[in-house]
Structures are given as structure tokens and as C-alpha cells.
Amino acid sequence: MLVQPAVGLLLATYVSALPSRQKPFDFKKLKALVAFGDSYTYVQGLLGHTNYTYIGDEFNISFTPQELFSNRIVQNQTGTAEGGPNWVEYLTNCGVEPGFHDPRKCKIELWDFAFAGADISTTLTPLHHNFTVSLERQIEQFVRYGNPALSPHITKKHTLVALWIGINDINDLAKQQPKNTSFAPLYENLQIQQFSLVQKIYDLGYRQFLFMNLPPLNRNPAPAVNASTVATFNSILASHATAFQSSHPDTRILQYDANSVLNDVLDDYAQYGYKNVTSFCPGYNQPDIAINPSKYGCTPLDTYFWYNSGHMTSKTHEVLAGFLGKWLGVKSQ
Ligand SMILES: *[C@@H]1O[C@H](CO)[C@@H](O)[C@H](O)[C@H]1NC(C)=O
Ligand SMILES: *[C@@H]1O[C@H](CO)[C@@H](O)[C@H](O)[C@H]1NC(C)=O
Ligand SMILES: *[C@@H]1O[C@H](CO)[C@@H](O)[C@H](O)[C@H]1NC(C)=O
Ligand SMILES: *[C@@H]1O[C@H](CO)[C@@H](O)[C@H](O)[C@H]1NC(C)=O
Ligand SMILES: *[C@@H]1O[C@H](CO)[C@@H](O)[C@H](O)[C@H]1NC(C)=O
Numbered sequence: 001m002l003v004q005p006a007v008g009l010l011l012a013t014y015v016s017a018l019p020s021r022q023k024p025f026d027f028k029k030l031k032a033l034v035a036f037g038d039s040y041t042y043v044q045g046l047l048g049h050t051n052y053t054y055i056g057d058e059f060n061i062s063f064t065p066q067e068l069f070s071n072r073i074v075q076n077q078t079g080t081a082e083g084g085p086n087w088v089e090y091l092t093n094c095g096v097e098p099g100f101h102d103p104r105k106c107k108i109e110l111w112d113f114a115f116a117g118a119d120i121s122t123t124l125t126p127l128h129h130n131f132t133v134s135l136e137r138q139i140e141q142f143v144r145y146g147n148p149a150l151s152p153h154i155t156k157k158h159t160l161v162a163l164w165i166g167i168n169d170i171n172d173l174a175k176q177q178p179k180n181t182s183f184a185p186l187y188e189n190l191q192i193q194q195f196s197l198v199q200k201i202y203d204l205g206y207r208q209f210l211f212m213n214l215p216p217l218n219r220n221p222a223p224a225v226n227a228s229t230v231a232t233f234n235s236i237l238a239s240h241a242t243a244f245q246s247s248h249p250d251t252r253i254l255q256y257d258a259n260s261v262l263n264d265v266l267d268d269y270a271q272y273g274y275k276n277v278t279s280f281c282p283g284y285n286q287p288d289i290a291i292n293p294s295k296y297g298c299t300p301l302d303t304y305f306w307y308n309s310g311h312m313t314s315k316t317h318e319v320l321a322g323f324l325g326k327w328l329g330v331k332s333q
């Protein structure tokens with residue numbers, strides 16, 4: 001089980017030494033971002049489950065093309081799990097302003113099938129709610145409804161598929177399993193599942209993928225995991241992503257080290273205007289928090305790295321998306 005990623009790593013090193021064989025990617029020409037994941041990535045849609053999705057839920061993952069295109073991204077205080085625009089919205093500049101947004105009117109269209117509270121599947125961890133759409137079911141929804149609707153409309157060559165998943169998996173496993181559990185085999189199992197789902201998107205003709213690794217969950221206000229556990233998860237993710245690149249040379253696999261970038265931001269927090277990177281404002285979701293943070297004993301929310309015990313503020317998503325956008329530019333070739 002461990003042999004394949006190690007071989008993949010060697011092959012990837014070989015491939016990257018021959019840039020002419022690397023599949024081109026051009027961020028400037030990007031026309032659409034298709035996103036999967038959890039609450040870090042989900043955006044509210046008018047046809048979504050309130051506080052959880054852009055469209056549908058586990059009781060009904062279906063939609064028609066007309067419904068998908070009539071749907072709108074909602075941007076307001078509850079339009080994401082971050083109190084404001086999140087990384088996919090900042091990266092695409094789609095849905096950032098308050099109000100309703102038609103993704104087709106954005107220069108980079110954002111098609112978001114992430115579900116707040118999602119794990120990869122129900123094999124190792126249960127659904128958070130009976131309406132939760134796991135990554136496995138997000139991909140099924142995309143295969144059955146999303147791709148058929150989008151295929152005539154978007155150019156796959158200029159579409160990036162982004163996956164950011166594992167935050168709930170690592171936390172749920174840490175809470176469920178005894179402390180002496182050997183987690184690495186469980187993370188291996190999760191990545192085998194994730195990449196069999198990625199294969200399904202590949203089979204539809206998508207060739208450009210972005211993988212975000214786990215943020216520094218060990219530094220959040222109520223950590224369930226430590227730095228070495230997060231590092232183990234991320235290295236297993238990286239070896240699977242690298243192996244997928246090797247076994248699918250016609251793809252461009254982009255692996256973004258969100259963990260290092262966010263750790264650096266935490267270390268140099270004052271430079272980004274943060275005042276508080278260890279805790280969160282208790283009144284974070286109050287309707288008047290933006291105009292009256294002092295009522296809750298807080299400075300403005302954008303002086304906090306963390307929005308609540310498990311999520312980063314919209315400001316942190318903006319900082320992250322800024323770095324990511326520059327990196328995608330550098331990776332364009
Ligand atoms: C959505 O989240 C907001 C903020 O936490 C909360 O006030 C509201 O009650 C939630 N709505 C539903 C329908 O659960
Ligand atoms: C599922 O959701 C779609 C889109 O909102 C709707 O058109 C359809 O009627 C729903 N199906 C059921 C069985 O509720
Ligand atoms: C955000 O917009 C949605 C859709 O109109 C609405 O249901 C929700 O209550 C709004 N949230 C806030 C905080 O106004
Ligand atoms: C989903 O869970 C809720 C709350 O636990 C419950 O009331 C509801 O009956 C469940 N729905 C279905 C279809 O199982
Ligand atoms: C981190 O957590 C893992 C899993 O619970 C544990 O085995 C390990 O000893 C911890 N490491 C440190 C440095 O605390």
C-alpha cells in the first residue's frame with residue numbers, strides 16, 4: 001500500500017525535471033473553477049441547504065441544468081462559514097461583493113459543490129447530519145448532474161478542479177479513535193478513497209486539479225490534533241497526489257501547501273494586521289458584529305485569524321487566496 005506513492009514520488013521528480021512533458025496550465029486563461037470540499041470551501045446558493053450548500057443536500061442531490069443556471073451565489077454574513085467571502089470566491093473574484101451572483105457572469109466562473117461539514121465518505125466516519133453530502137456524494141452529484149449541465153457550457157481545458165477536504169476527517173477520527181491509534185493507515189485509506197473519486201472526475205475529461213493540504217488545525221482555538229498528526233495527513237495526501245500525477249501524465253496536478261503558508265502568516269501575524277491569532281471573538285456570528293465588535297469585547301473581525309473554533313476569518317481566506325493566486329501565476333507554463 002505504501003509502495004505505490006513512493007514509486008510515484010520518484011517518477012514525479014523525473015517528470016518535473018523535463019518541463020516540456022508537463023501539461024501546461026495558465027491561470028490567466030482560467031475560465032472556471034469547480035470546487036469540492038467542506039465548510040472552508042462551501043458557498044451559499046439560493047437553491048442550497050441554508051448554511052451548507054450552493055445546491056441540494058443528501059436528501060436530494062439532483063438538479064436540472066436550468067436549476068443550476070438559475071441558482072445564485074449568496075454573499076452576506078451567512079453566505080459562507082467564515083462570515084464573508086472565502087478562498088474560492090476571492091481566488092475567482094466571483095461572489096465577493098454583497099448580494100446575489102450568477103457564476104456565468106464572473107470572469108472565472110465558480111461552480112461549488114462543497115458541503116459544510118463534509119468528510120470524504122462514511123467508511124471511517126459518520127455523516128455530521130443526515131442531510132450532509134460527503135465528498136463521495138459530491139462527486140456523484142457532479143457526475144450525474146453537475147457535469148452534464150456544465151459540459152456544454154464550460155471549456156474543460158480552461159477549468160481547474162479544486163479539492164480541499166480532510167479537515168472534518170482528521171478531527172472526527174481524532175475524537176472517535178483511542179489516543180494510541182495508529183492514524184497513518186486510516187489516512188492512507190482516506191486518500192485511496194479520495195483519489196478514486198478524483199479518477200471519476202478525470203474520466204469526465206477534466207485534466208487540471210488543485211489540492212489544498214490541511215491548514216494548521218493544531219493552532220486553532222480548540223485543536224483536536226497536533227502538528228505531527230496534521231503533517232502525517234499532509235504527507236500522505238502529497239504522496240497520493242504525486243502518484244496520481246505520475247500515473248496520469250496528461251493531467252496537471254497542482255499541490256498547494258496551504259499549511260506552510262498559513263503557518264507563516266500565523267508566525268508573522270502583525271504584518272497582516274492581525275491582533276489575535278490564538279482565539280476568536282465570542283460574538284463572531286452576531287448580526288451587529290461588523291458595526292459594534294466592542295459590544296462583544298472584540299476588535300474588528302479582520303484582526304482575528306480565526307473566525308470561530310474551527311474556521312478561519314474571511315480576512316484569512318483573502319490573505320490565503322492572494323498567495324494562492326500569485327502561486328498559480330508562477331505555476332502557469
Ligand atoms: C445559519 O447560520 C446562522 C449563523 O450561525 C444562524 O444564525 C442561523 O440560524 C442558521 N440558519 C439555519 C436555517 O440553520
Ligand atoms: C430535488 O431538487 C430539485 C432542485 O431543487 C427539484 O427540482 C426537485 O423537484 C427535487 N426533487 C425532489 C424529489 O424533491
Ligand atoms: C443571506 O441571504 C440569504 C438568502 O437571501 C438569507 O436567507 C439569509 O438570511 C441572509 N443572511 C443574513 C445574515 O442576512
Ligand atoms: C434527519 O434527522 C432529523 C434530526 O435528527 C430527523 O428529525 C429527521 O427525521 C431525519 N430525516 C430522515 C429522512 O431520516
Ligand atoms: C500527536 O498526536 C498523536 C495522535 O494522538 C500522538 O500519537 C502523538 O504522541 C502526539 N504527538 C505529540 C508531539 O504530542
Ligand SMILES: *[C@@H]1O[C@H](CO)[C@@H](O)[C@H](O)[C@H]1NC(C)=O
Nearest residue numbers: 177178179180181182183185
Ligand atoms: C490502546 O490502548 C488500549 C487501552 O487504553 C488498549 O486496550 C489497546 O490495546 C491499545 N491499542 C493499541 C493499538 O496499542
Ligand SMILES: *[C@@H]1O[C@H](CO)[C@@H](O)[C@H](O)[C@H]1NC(C)=O
Nearest residue numbers: 275276279280281282297298
Ligand atoms: C483574543 O480574543 C479573545 C476573545 O475576544 C480574548 O479573550 C483574548 O484575550 C484575546 N487574546 C489576545 C492576545 O488579544
